[in-house]
Amino acid sequence: MARVLRSEIFAGKLRAGEALPERALAARLRVSRTPVREALFILQSEGLVELVPNRGASVRRITADDLTEIYSIRGLLEGHAAELAAERCSEEQLDAMEDAQIRLRRMVSRGSAADQAAADLAFHTALSEATGSPLLTSLLSQVLAFTVSFRANYRYPEARSQTALAEHQDIFEAIRSRDAALAGRLMRAHVESSCRFALEQFHAGDQEETATDAALL
Incomplete structure (x- = not known):
């Protein structure tokens, strides 16, 4: 799952600042929310995703x-x-x-x-x-x-x-x-x-x- 989302970020399909709601991603990728959540944590560790409490995940803006x-x-x-x-x-x-x-x-x-x-x-x-x-x-x-x-x-x-x-x-x-x-x-x-x-x-x-x-x- 992390590989799929990473590829979409690399290809520009998911743009900087774009929200990454777990429910919507799970529905689009036809999986449960658990692997999506795990993938977002992996991408956060790579610096590609930002996770903010009570706001969810988004593609990280690079400065x-x-x-x-x-x-x-x-x-x-x-x-x-x-x-x-x-x-x-x-x-x-x-x-x-x-x-x-x-x-x-x-x-x-x-x-x-x-x-x-x-x-x-x-x-x-x-x-x-x-x-x-x-x-x-x-x-x-x-x-x-x-x-x-x-x-x-x-x-x-x-x-x-x-x-x-x-x-x-x-x-x-x-x-x-x-x-x-x-x-x-x-x-x-x-x-x-x-x-x-x-x-x-x-x-x-x-x-x-x-x-x-x-x-x-």
Whole structure:
């Protein structure tokens, strides 16, 4: 159930601030309220849902400070993950990263924002699994879930897509070459680059909302 709701948030079907009433969700998904309630608690732990006593659940609104903090955490965790992957990954895990990169390349010109976000997530997930650390993979899955929920709301322009692809490829090559120090540095630089672009999109969205609100007055 958490997977279904998470996917809808990632795809933008459930928007920031949207209420998530248990009864309505249970009816739409044809389940009892118990699994819905459990799913909402899981999504709250991932930072995707806000639960307020006596008001219920809603899709969490992401702030600029949230983005800055979560990308900072991502840089620390994923930089370490890239180093471990370079030291530990198997040939099968390298293949999984390469497959994810190929999938992301296909999404550059024809994929929706949600498609691009899912393909990007596949690469980062494959890399985290290549660390051989279930704990690190679990932590990263929560951190990545937060950024993907925002990432799925806007489509990368061609230039940014090509930059991200090149950064991924450099990281992949460093891991394949077993250069842990280089892989870590490249990943941290990639996360910093992604953070800058995400903040640009966030502030652009704020300006659009302000202009729309003013037009309605």
